[in-house]
Amino acid sequence: MAPLGHKESVHNQRWPLWDEALAKEDEITLVLQVNGKLRDRPTVPASISEDDAKIMALASEKVQPFLQGKTVVNVIYVPGKLVNIVVK
Secondary structure (H helix, E strand, O other): OOHHHOOOOHHHOOOOOOOHHHHOOOEEEOEEEEOOEEEEOOEEEOOOOHHHHHHHHHHOOOOHHHOOOOOEEEEEEEOOOEEEEEEO
């Protein structure tokens, strides 16, 4: 008999099965940067599209002051991680 009243020892037990649906995140924290500097961290749906992420980043209240009077040169999107707005 195994310790604590179990029939078998723990090293003879099967590993638990992985359920991808349970491990999947519904929301993520998206990092918003202007010229590589952190400006905001909104929580967004994990399924956010690239276009929606860029639109949301450009409209963010915390990002707007850093865009005033400047020209957006490029918007870089790293899926599920960040949006970096390059301005001059």
